[in-house]
Amino acid sequence: MKAIMIVLTFFALWLTSFLSASGENVLAIILILTIGILHGSNDIKLLLNLKESFGLKMNKQQYLLLYIAVVLLGAICFYLIPLVTLVLFVGISAYHFGEQHWSDKVHKHSKFFIGYTTIYGLSIFALLFYFNQPEVIEVVDDLCGFRLKHAFFAPFLIINLGVLLILSAFGHKKFTCNFILEAFYLLVFGLIFSIAPLILGFALYFTIWHSLPSLNDQIKFLYGDISKESLFKYLTNSLVYWFSALLGLLAIYYIIGSDDSLFLPVLFSFLAAITFPHVFVIEQIERE
Numbered sequence: 214m215k216a217i218m219i220v221l222t223f224f225a226l227w228l229t230s231f232l233s234a235s236g237e238n239v240l241a242i243i244l245i246l247t248i249g250i251l252h253g254s255n256d257i258k259l260l261l262n263l264k265e266s267f268g269l270k271m272n273k274q275q276y277l278l279l280y281i282a283v284v285l286l287g288a289i290c291f292y293l294i295p296l297v298t299l300v301l302f303v304g305i306s307a308y309h310f311g312e313q314h315w316s317d318k319v320h321k322h323s324k325f326f327i328g329y330t331t332i333y334g335l336s337i338f339a340l341l342f343y344f345n346q347p348e349v350i351e352v353v354d355d356l357c358g359f360r361l362k363h364a365f366f367a368p369f370l371i372i373n374l375g376v377l378l379i380l381s382a383f384g385h386k387k388f389t390c391n392f393i394l395e396a397f398y399l400l401v402f403g404l405i406f407s408i409a410p411l412i413l414g415f416a417l418y419f420t421i422w423h424s425l426p427s428l429n430d431q432i433k434f435l436y437g438d439i440s441k442e443s444l445f446k447y448l449t450n451s452l453v454y455w456f457s458a459l460l461g462l463l464a465i466y467y468i469i470g471s472d473d474s475l476f477l478p479v480l481f482s483f484l485a486a487i488t489f490p491h492v493f494v495i496e497q498i499e500r501e
């Protein structure tokens with residue numbers, strides 16, 4: 214799987230050398246809205262397939278209502294306390310990306326696992342942000358009116374990578390992985406983020422390194438194997454949710470009108486709102 218992901222990543226990077234800046238943005242947005250959104254479109258079915266979640270067992274309508282309520286709550290928080298919600302969003306996403314990457318390589322459910330995966334995810338974001346400082350400063354400013362300083366990025370990267378290194382050294386007995394290979398993946402991510410602009414760098418990581426493996430795990434969890442039939446079942450079942458998410462996003466863009474400077478902030482706050490419940494669903498299936 215990882216070899217395919219490396220090939221896909223470099224293929225996509227090679228493809229972008231033929232694209233203009235706006236072409237790269239279009240490719241990034243297509244990746245996020247297709248594979249990216251798709252990997253969160255079967256959350257309700259995943260919840261229904263759990264023995265229980267949060268000690269509860271609810272029916273489809275109840276889960277759907279709860280899900281929509283959490284999305285709306287996330288959106289309202291973004292509106293009312295944008296900076297706090299953004300920090301929370303990046304922290305939760307870091308844990309979520311790390312959990313996806315490490316779940317089969319280290320003993321789960323320990324405090325160490327939560328700390329390690331969060332620091333790993335933060336290191337990925339720190340790499341992405343470090344190589345795209347002007348764009349990150351703009352998007353964060355547009356999102357919550359807070360202007361990050363350039364002096365923030367290098368220490369943020371060094372601290373996260375440093376803590377990751379220390380935790381890896383102390384906890385290496387808990388892992389079943391090749392750390393040289395893991396360091397190589399981080400190098401590949403750094404390379405992608407330094408070559409591609411912010412949105413494309415994020416999209417390549419998010420779709421190839423997070424959403425595809427997550428789709429793989431989810432299909433196995435739901436149908437027991439990866440086959441044409443189970444892929445077809447997954448796609449047909451997620452279609453209506455995927456389509457509703459896209460319609461929701463389109464509706465927001467329609468309501469705010471054609472203000473270009475709001476395009477990325479709206480996309481990221483939309484992602485944040487739908488990410489909050491998704492992270493809890495995946496956390497529950499990883500626990501089973």
Ligand SMILES: CC1=C(/C=C/C(C)=C/C=C/C(C)=C/C=O)C(C)(C)CCC1
Pocket residue numbers: 253302303305306307309310341349352353411415481484488491
């Ligand atoms: C890239 C980026 C950001 C963070 C995005 C995040 C945190 C995305 C997480 C998505 C997830 C976890 C999706 C679901 O699986 C900021 C800080 C908004 C602004 C600068 C660019």
